[in-house]
Amino acid sequence: MTRSLKSSAFALSAVLVLGCGRDSLSENDGDSGPASGGAGGQAAGTDASAQGGGGATGGQGNPDGQPAQAGQGGASNPIDAAGGQGGDSPRPDVALMPDAAPPPDAAIPDAAPPPDAAIPDAAAPERLFSFFVTSLEAMRRLSGSPDGFGGDFGGLDGADALCQTIAGEVGVGHKTWRAFLSAVRGPDGRQVNAIDRIGVGPWHDANERLIAENLRGLTTGDRPVGDPAAVADLPDEHGVPISALGDAHDVVTASSAQGLLANNNMGSTCNDWTSDSGQVGANAVTCGHSFPRMRRGGGGGGRPDGASWLSDHMLRGCAPGVNLIQNGPGVGVCIGCSGGYGALYCFAVTASDL
Numbered sequence: 001m002t003r004s005l006k007s008s009a010f011a012l013s014a015v016l017v018l019g020c021g022r023d024s025l026s027e028n029d030g031d032s033g034p035a036s037g038g039a040g041g042q043a044a045g046t047d048a049s050a051q052g053g054g055g056a057t058g059g060q061g062n063p064d065g066q067p068a069q070a071g072q073g074g075a076s077n078p079i080d081a082a083g084g085q086g087g088d089s090p091r092p093d094v095a096l097m098p099d100a101a102p103p104p105d106a107a108i109p110d111a112a113p114p115p116d117a118a119i120p121d122a123a124a125p126e127r128l129f130s131f132f133v134t135s136l137e138a139m140r141r142l143s144g145s146p147d148g149f150g151g152d153f154g155g156l157d158g159a160d161a162l163c164q165t166i167a168g169e170v171g172v173g174h175k176t177w178r179a180f181l182s183a184v185r186g187p188d189g190r191q192v193n194a195i196d197r198i199g200v201g202p203w204h205d206a207n208e209r210l211i212a213e214n215l216r217g218l219t220t221g222d223r224p225v226g227d228p229a230a231v232a233d234l235p236d237e238h239g240v241p242i243s244a245l246g247d248a249h250d251v252v253t254a255s256s257a258q259g260l261l262a263n264n265n266m267g268s269t270c271n272d273w274t275s276d277s278g279q280v281g282a283n284a285v286t287c288g289h290s291f292p293r294m295r296r297g298g299g300g301g302g303r304p305d306g307a308s309w310l311s312d313h314m315l316r317g318c319a320p321g322v323n324l325i326q327n328g329p330g331v332g333v334c335i336g337c338s339g340g341y342g343a344l345y346c347f348a349v350t351a352s353d354l
């Protein structure tokens with residue numbers, strides 16, 4: 001009877017073991033995780049072989065009944081945290097992350113300009129520069145002679161062109177420039193007064209200092225009514241005072257203190273600015289002073305203080321020549337012999353003045 005009981009117990013144990021085995025296989029069906037250890041030994045992960053393609057071997061059973069380690073699958077991505085390594089295909093419920101980098105030909109949007117971006121030139125304010133004395137350097141360079149032009153500027157139009165060219169070289173050529181010169185006969189055969197050629201103002205030098213607000217400011221006194229430092233020593237196109245050259249203050253005008261033609265003799269205008277002959281204009285061409293003379297002297301009939309910017313004394317002639325030394329009335333028959341180089345005053349006019 002004892003043997004019979006032992007046989008029954010053994011049979012019952014076998015049934016229980018087989019039942020547990022089936023339940024374990026049923027629970028693990030579809031997983032790719034490690035197989036249970038114990039008597040089962042080697043077990044194949046169902047999903048590992050179905051999806052991984054290369055993971056056929058399951059975990060190894062441990063003799064002490066602990067769970068076996070996961071088997072090694074093929075080259076595949078992990079499917080879940082508990083399972084072995086499956087095949088290449090991911091689980092359908094795992095979202096794929098899109099690549100962060102755009103395709104190579106994707107258009108990159110224009111970057112917005114910084115708030116302190118520079119204002120375009122078109123929006124920049126107009127430069128206050130509308131008057132200068134032609135520099136000795138410019139007159140020598142444009143004439144092609146160290147003695148300058150003399151009295152031959154190519155007529156009034158040629159004198160205007162000189163002002164325009166020099167203005168263009170210093171960045172203000174977009175304005176219309178005129179030489180402050182009177183003439184006996186203009187293009188229409190009539191007298192030309194310098195004061196009528198330059199608009200109505202205001203005018204500023206290259207340093208943007210006021211020279212005069214209007215025509216009255218040019219003719220009220222000996223010096224223009226403007227910035228005291230500017231009008232005391234009128235500057236060239238670069239803003240440099242003419243006195244930096246020495247005694248070079250004589251500037252050709254052929255005009256009275258009111259800016260009108262001083263003399264209707266053709267010699268007084270170097271034949272309306274077409275002659276550079278020493279035989280023309282002897283002691284006849286009127287000049288002004290860009291700054292008062294350094295001491296008493298100058299051309300014939302000069303004022304004691306030599307302060308008038310537009311009508312001070314007569315020049316010695318119309319020939320080319322430069323004299324930067326104070327030697328009284330000077331010598332010779334050149335336009336610069338009494339202290340200068342035949343410089344011109346240049347004024348910008350506005351469109352409404354034309």
